Amino acid sequence: MDTYYNPEDLAQFGNMGEDAPELWEKFMAYYGQVFEDGALSAREKCLIAFAVAHAVQCPYCIDSYAQSCLQQGYSQEQMIEAIHAAAAIRGGATLAHGLQAKNVLKKLQF
Numbered sequence: 001m002d003t004y005y006n007p008e009d010l011a012q013f014g015n016m017g018e019d020a021p022e023l024w025e026k027f028m029a030y031y032g033q034v035f036e037d038g039a040l041s042a043r044e045k046c047l048i049a050f051a052v053a054h055a056v057q058c059p060y061c062i063d064s065y066a067q068s069c070l071q072q073g074y075s076q077e078q079m080i081e082a083i084h085a086a087a088a089i090r091g092g093a094t095l096a097h098g099l100q101a102k103n104v105l106k107k108l109q110f
Contacts, residue, residue, distance in 0.1 A: 005059040013060070043072045050079060051086040 017024025035045050046068050053061035069079050 007063065010060045010063055046072050047074055047078070047082050051082040054083050055086040055090050 017028070035042055035049075040048070046065060049061070050065035050069050053065050066079070
């Protein structure tokens with residue numbers, strides 16, 4: 001089945017630096033530093049990234065961080081629970097933005 005996202009493209013991510021190598025290097029330095037151990041472990045950050053990947057709906061990130069989480073020793077149950085946490089936050093944000101609609105409706109109903 002053809003999709004917009006090509007799983008083979010994940011391996012080509014590094015090619016994004018071809019036309020702007022200085023920017024790519026800066027991004028990769030930042031990216032690498034973010035995922036180093038700090039107040040949170042690199043392992044914990046991996047699971048957070050996995051959940052966020054679902055919230056922002058990036059199939060490449062989902063693929064990459066699913067593999068990374070398994071390598072870090074997370075169980076399928078932990079990973080699915082993280083997805084549900086991301087879904088709850090995304091759903092809550094949708095409902096919270098509903099207040100904007102309620103405000104507009106109040107104004108229009110005089």
